[in-house]
Amino acid sequence: MNETIICAVGNVATRPVYRELASGPSARFRLAVTARYLDRENNTWTDGHTNFFTVWANRQLATNAAASLNVGDPVVVQGRLKVRSDVREGQSWTSADLDAIAIGHDLARGTSAFRRAVRTDPAAAARQPEPNWETPPDGEEPAQQESEAAAVT
Numbered sequence: 001m002n003e004t005i006i007c008a009v010g011n012v013a014t015r016p017v018y019r020e021l022a023s024g025p026s027a028r029f030r031l032a033v034t035a036r037y038l039d040r041e042n043n044t045w046t047d048g049h050t051n052f053f054t055v056w057a058n059r060q061l062a063t064n065a066a067a068s069l070n071v072g073d074p075v076v077v078q079g080r081l082k083v084r085s086d087v088r089e090g091q092s093w094t095s096a097d098l099d100a101i102a103i104g105h106d107l108a109r110g111t112s113a114f115r116r117a118v119r120t121d122p123a124a125a126a127r128q129p130e131p132n133w134e135t136p137p138d139g140e141e142p143a144q145q146e147s148e149a150a151a152v153t
Contacts, residue, residue: 004081008033008053008098009106012073018066027062029069031055031077031098055079057100064117065103074106 010033018027035048055077057065069075079098086093105112 005078006081006098007076007078009076010034012069012071012075013052015071016066016069018062024059025062027057027066029055031075051096053096053098055098055100057103060117061100061103074109076104076106078102
């Protein structure tokens with residue numbers, strides 16, 4: 001597929017809005033991305049133009065983003081860029097959306113404490129443990145090897 005995948009580094013500009021839809025969870029927030037450059041005359045870093053993106057997250061990413069992100073958080077967003085042009089009330093509007101693939105806190109600007117999301121899928125709880133696929137040593141039965149492995153753990 002010919003999609004434009006970008007990585008945007010910026011700050012969360014609006015509180016994530018979370019919705020439960022028929023197709024699954026969805027969340028959106030605005031991302032502010034400001035270019036910075038070195039002003040050589042004053043020898044200071046200066047803010048340039050700010051671009052705003054609407055970031056859309058779906059499924060588990062939406063649930064985790066809504067629970068983890070706050071206004072002002074520095075984040076890195078990777079996703080599909082979608083630029084739309086529209087005419088509203090006689091004025092031409094252009095919007096840039098990111099259909100997020102991954103969202104994370106920008107660790108270059110702070111720390112974050114990662115917690116795995118607890119699965120609420122009932123099928124996940126019913127899964128059996130992975131079988132022992134190792135080849136048994138010569139002369140040993142597979143059942144004997146499994147019982148020895150169970151005794152060790």
